[in-house]
Amino acid sequence: MKGTNRKKMSGRLTFFLFTLIPVILYTFFYVVSVINGVRYSFTDWDGMAQKFNFIGLKNYQTLFKNPYFWNSLKTTVLYSIMLVIGVIVTSLILSISLNSLKAFKTLTKSIYFVPAMIGGVTIALIWDQLYYRVLPVIGKALGIGWLSNSLLMTGKTALPAVVFVQVWQAVAMPTVIFIAGLQQIPDEQYESAKIDGATAFQRFRYVTLPYLLPTVTVNLVLTIKQGFTSFDFPYALTGGGPVRATEVIGILIYNDAFKNMRFSLANAEACVLFVIVALFSLTQLKLTSKGGTD
Amino acid sequence: MKKKFAAVFCSALALTSTLCFGGTALADEPLKIEFFQQKGEEGPQKGYKAIIEKFNEENPDIEIEMNTVPDAGTVLTSRISSGDIPVIFSDFPTQTQFKQKVANGYVQDLSDQDFLKNVNESSLEMTKQEDGGYYALPYSRNYIGVYYNVQMFEDNGIEIPTTWEEFTAACDKLQEAGITPVGMHGKDPSRVGHLFQAATVAWAPNGVETIGKVVAGEATIEGDAEFQNVFEKMSTLLSYANEDALALSDTACYENFANGQYAMTITGSYAKGTIQSINSDLKIGIFPLPNDTYEDTKCLSGIDAAICVSAQASDEEKEAAYRFLAYLAETENAQTFCDYDGAPSCINGVVNDDEGIAPMVEMINAGQTHDWMASTINNNVTTDLYNVVQGFWADKDVEGVMKNMDASIAVTSAQ
Numbered sequence: 001m002k003g004t005n006r007k008k009m010s011g012r013l014t015f016f017l018f019t020l021i022p023v024i025l026y027t028f029f030y031v032v033s034v035i036n037g038v039r040y041s042f043t044d045w046d047g048m049a050q051k052f053n054f055i056g057l058k059n060y061q062t063l064f065k066n067p068y069f070w071n072s073l074k075t076t077v078l079y080s081i082m083l084v085i086g087v088i089v090t091s092l093i094l095s096i097s098l099n100s101l102k103a104f105k106t107l108t109k110s111i112y113f114v115p116a117m118i119g120g121v122t123i124a125l126i127w128d129q130l131y132y133r134v135l136p137v138i139g140k141a142l143g144i145g146w147l148s149n150s151l152l153m154t155g156k157t158a159l160p161a162v163v164f165v166q167v168w169q170a171v172a173m174p175t176v177i178f179i180a181g182l183q184q185i186p187d188e189q190y191e192s193a194k195i196d197g198a199t200a201f202q203r204f205r206y207v208t209l210p211y212l213l214p215t216v217t218v219n220l221v222l223t224i225k226q227g228f229t230s231f232d233f234p235y236a237l238t239g240g241g242p243v244r245a246t247e248v249i250g251i252l253i254y255n256d257a258f259k260n261m262r263f264s265l266a267n268a269e270a271c272v273l274f275v276i277v278a279l280f281s282l283t284q285l286k287l288t289s290k291g292g293t294d
Numbered sequence: 295m296k297k298k299f300a301a302v303f304c305s306a307l308a309l310t311s312t313l314c315f316g317g318t319a320l321a322d323e324p325l326k327i328e329f330f331q332q333k334g335e336e337g338p339q340k341g342y343k344a345i346i347e348k349f350n351e352e353n354p355d356i357e358i359e360m361n362t363v364p365d366a367g368t369v370l371t372s373r374i375s376s377g378d379i380p381v382i383f384s385d386f387p388t389q390t391q392f393k394q395k396v397a398n399g400y401v402q403d404l405s406d407q408d409f410l411k412n413v414n415e416s417s418l419e420m421t422k423q424e425d426g427g428y429y430a431l432p433y434s435r436n437y438i439g440v441y442y443n444v445q446m447f448e449d450n451g452i453e454i455p456t457t458w459e460e461f462t463a464a465c466d467k468l469q470e471a472g473i474t475p476v477g478m479h480g481k482d483p484s485r486v487g488h489l490f491q492a493a494t495v496a497w498a499p500n501g502v503e504t505i506g507k508v509v510a511g512e513a514t515i516e517g518d519a520e521f522q523n524v525f526e527k528m529s530t531l532l533s534y535a536n537e538d539a540l541a542l543s544d545t546a547c548y549e550n551f552a553n554g555q556y557a558m559t560i561t562g563s564y565a566k567g568t569i570q571s572i573n574s575d576l577k578i579g580i581f582p583l584p585n586d587t588y589e590d591t592k593c594l595s596g597i598d599a600a601i602c603v604s605a606q607a608s609d610e611e612k613e614a615a616y617r618f619l620a621y622l623a624e625t626e627n628a629q630t631f632c633d634y635d636g637a638p639s640c641i642n643g644v645v646n647d648d649e650g651i652a653p654m655v656e657m658i659n660a661g662q663t664h665d666w667m668a669s670t671i672n673n674n675v676t677t678d679l680y681n682v683v684q685g686f687w688a689d690k691d692v693e694g695v696m697k698n699m700d701a702s703i704a705v706t707s708a709q
Binding site for chain 2: 046047048049050066067068128131132136149150152153154155238239240241242243244255258259260261262263
C-alpha cells in the first residue's frame with residue numbers, strides 16, 4: 001500500500017518537473033509582466049527613464065478627464081455592438097444553411113472556415129485595397145453617393161467599414177460552434193413538430209433556438225471580448241482615423257505608449273481595459289459552467 | 295524507466311544550455327558591434343552596407359553588423375527602456391525624444407571627437423543638446439518638398455515655380471490640360487501631419503513658435519493671421535488635388551504619381567527611393583513648397599537619422615564605435631552614402647550631383663530652413679494636431695480648424 005503511494009508521488013513529481021520550465025516561463029513572461037504593468041500605471045514612467053516616481057491615482061484621474069479616452073471608450077463599445085450583431089446574425093444564418101446541406105457538407109464548411117486561418121493584418125490590407133480601388137468603381141457605376149469614394153475616408157462610414165472587415169473574418173469560428181450546437185438537437189423534435197403542423201419559422205423559434213441558446217451565449221461573450229480587444233483591423237485599415245473616428249482603446253494605448261512616450265498613462269488605460277475584459281470573461285466562465293451542469 | 299528518461303532529459307538540457315552560453319568567447323574573433331539603423335528605405339540601407347563592408351575589410355579586428363527592423367523607432371525605445379542599448383544606433387537628434395535619452399544618460403557625448411569637425415556647421419549646431427554637448431554624428435538632411443514629373447512639366451511648358459503665384463498658375467495650366475496637378479495622401483494622420491508641418495514652415499514664418507506659445511498658454515491660434523494664411527493656401531492646394539486624398543495611403547499615392555496620374559505630389563525625402571523603385575524610368579525633380587516670395591520661403595528640413603553611440607557600452611566597444619563613426623565621417627565614404635541615399639549630406643566636401651533635387655539643396659544650403667516641430671514641441675501635442683488638420687482636409691473650414699487647434703492644444707498640453 002505504502003509502496004504504491006510512494007510510486008504515485010514520485011510519478012507526480014516527474015510530471016511536475018516536466019511542467020516546471022513552462023511554469024517558470026509563464027510566470028516570468030506573463031504573471032510578472034502583468035503585475036509590473038499594473039505597478040507602472042501608478043507611476044510617472046515615460047518608457048525610457050531609469051528613475052520614476054509613484055504618483056498614486058494621478059494617471060487614472062488624468063485619464064478620466066481626457067475627452068479622447070472617453071471617445072475611444074465610446075468607439076470601442078460601438079465597435080463591439082456592431083461586431084456582435086454582425087457576427088452572431090451572420091454566423092447563425094450561415095450555420096443553419098450549412099447544416100441543412102445534403103452534399104459537400106465538409107467541403108463547404110471548410111471553405112467558410114478559411115478566413116479564420118488568415119492573419120488579421122493580411123485581411124485588413126486586402127480589404128484596404130478593395131475599399132480604395134474596387135468599391136468606389138461599383139459605387140460610381142451604380143450612382144450610389146456614399147459608395148463613390150472609399151468608405152474609410154469619412155468619419156461616418158469608417159467605423160462600420162472596419163467592423164465589416166472584422167466580421168468577415170470573425171464569423172468563421174462561431175459558425176463552427178453553432179454547427180456543433182445544431183447537431184446536438186435530436187431529429188425527433190423536428191419530426192414531431194412537423195407532424196403537429198409547425199411552420200419552418202415556428203420550428204426555428206420553438207425547437208432550434210431553445211436548444212441553441214447556451215451556444216449563443218458562448219459566442220456572444222467571445223465576440224464581445226474580441227470587439228473590446230480589437231486592434232489589428234482598425235490599426236491596419238485606418239490607423240484610428242479619420243479624425244479619431246476609429247480610434248478604439250487598443251490604438252489609444254499603443255499611441256500613448258509608443259508615439260507619445262507616456263507609458264504609465266498607457267498602462268493605466270490598459271488596466272481599465274483589463275478590468276472590462278475580465279468582467280466579461282468571468283461572466284462567460286459562470287455561464288459556461290452553468291451550461292455544463294445542466 | 296520514466297525516471298531514467300527524465301534524468302537524461304534534464305542533463306541534456308543542462309548540457310546544451312552551457313554549450314550555448316559558454317561558446318561565445320573565442321580568442322582572435324573580431325569584436326562584433328551592432329549598428330541599429332532606423333532607415334527602412336533601400337537607398338540608405340545600401341549606402342551603409344557598402345561602407346560597412348569596406349570598413350570590416352580594412353579593420354579585421356572589428357565586425358560591424360547592421361540591424362534594421364520594421365517600426366525601428368518603437369523597437370529602439372523599448373530596447374533602450376529594457377537596458378539593451380545597441381552599441382551604435384541611428385536616431386533623430388533634434389527631436390524631444392532624443393533629448394530624453396540624453397538626459398537619462400543613454401547616449402555617449404561625442405563633443406571631443408575629432409570626426410565632428412568634418413560636419414558642416416549649420417547641421418552640427420542643430421544637434422546641440424541642452425547641456426551644450428554633441429551626442430550624434432549628423433549624416434544627412436531630410437526635407438519635405440514638392441515632387442514633380444519632369445516630363446509633364448516639359449510637355450506643358452511649365453518652369454519650376456518659385457513663388458505661390460507661379461505655383462497656382464502651374465496648377466491651373468495642368469488642370470486645363472486635364473491632368474490632376476497634385477496628388478495628396480491623407481489616410482494616415484501622420485502623413486497629413488508632414489504636409490501640415492511643411493505648410494506651416496513655408497507659409498507661416500513664425501508658425502511653429504506660435505504653437506509653442508499656445509502650448510505655454512500665451513497665445514491662441516484663432517485670429518492668428520499667419521495660420522489663417524496657412525489654411526487658406528492649404529484649401530487652395532486641396533482644390534488642385536485628387537478627390538480621394540483622404541482615402542489614399544502614402545504608397546498608393548506614390549504609385550499613382552509614379553504612373554503619371556498626378557503631375558506633383560508633396561512628401562518627404564524618405565519617399566524618393568520608393569517612387570523611383572515603382573517606376574525607374576520616371577524623371578522626377580523636387581522643389582521647396584513656395585511662399586509668396588522666394589526670399590521669405592523656408593523649407594522644412596531636419597537632421598535625418600544621425601549616428602550615436604551607447605553611453606553604456608564597454609570602453610572597448612566605444613573605441614571600436616568611434617573608429618567606425620570617424621570612418622563614416624570621411625568625405626569619401628560620406629560621398630558613397632550620399633550617392634545611394636540621394637539626400638543632402640552633412641559632411642563637408644560631399645557633392646550632390648542629382649540635378650533633380652538642386653532647388654531643394656540650394657535652399658537648404660542657403661540656410662532657409664526650419665526644423666521639424668518635434669524639435670521644440672511635445673509629440674503628444676503635434677500628433678493630435680495631425681488629427682485636427684486631417685479633419686480640415688474633409689471640411690475645409692478655415693475658421694473651424696483654427697478653433698479646433700486651440701481646443702486640441704488645450705487638451706494635450708494639460709496632460
